Amino acid sequence: MTKTQGNNSTSTTENGETSNETDSDTLSTVDRAVINAFQGGFPVVNRPFESAATALEDRGVDITPEELLNRIRTLNHNDVLSRFGALVNAEEIGGTATLVAMHAPKNRFDSVAEAVNDHREVAHNYEREHPHLNMWFVVSVADADRVETVLNEIEQETGQETYNMPKQQEFRVEAKFLLDGPIADGDIDCSDIGPTPEPINRQTLTPPERDLIVEIQGGLPISETPYHDVADAIEADPSWVIETIARFNLEGKIRRVGVVPNHYSLGYTENGMTVWDVPDAQVETIGPAVASLPFVTHCYHRPRHEDVWSYNFFAMTHGRSVEESERRIQMIHEIMNEHWDVTDDDWDSLFSTQILKKTGIRLDERATANTVS
16 A cells, blocks of 8 residues: 655645745744743733743743733734634533544535535534545534434435544544744643632533633633633633633643644644554553654544444644654554554555635534533
């Protein structure tokens, strides 16, 4: 089997345009330090940019709180960042999401993509390199039973079968895109600054918690007092907002707070989904080993589909060049080989060739369905 990768003479941006350039080459040393430092662990306090600037100064980066605020604002304005704020863990908020694959015939590809994308439950949709399953999308719903309904509708509209691949086990979800420069390991963590609330063993949300999640899902205001601004927007007490976000961080409802880079702007144009036919008895051992690789952003155990899809293990990588991606995939391959003799038929790499839809997972309905007064 020949493993193929995408042609990276151009990269596809989120608005469907193509570009040969990346912004990372023009970023200053301080900008690089900011991006590396705060892809997580941003302070949850009244004036977070003061604590964050102090943390950078402790690592040799000379910057004031005002300069840090303005740099993040500019990086966001220039689309170097997708947003600034909390990365909400949708699974912990309520509802469910699943990965789905299907075949879109070449002569009907655009119409099939349009039919799929017209469903508001479809959050992400990518064209990927595969001789049969060339369209991959995420369905996000408030009620798990709704998944089957959506897929049935898509099959009726397109005349194509869908293959549902729900997550059976998660080994890693941590998409960090680090740059050459200061704080290259991204190891600043200010999340322990501020309140230390006790986690609550409760799966549902209260109405105020729902309002908070809906307000921050698209990002925080880039201001001196972002949490106060959120409190004003939802008519809540600022101290409650700060304590609740800190608690959600501890409970896993929020994965992290910080800057969320636009990885295409940083040059990470190689989006490779590696898939493996791992012996079932080895999944529990191999999962943590692969997930420990710093460049693996997502790592899951998913179901096979007989006679159509033989792979049960997914590891997503992102690279800045074909060569870098090949090296990273080889490192995954070496881990696999430590546990069983991997043949060419045991794996594949599906690189994205086009973003068909990327709206993010809408949490409004999922949070509301999981809210108890």
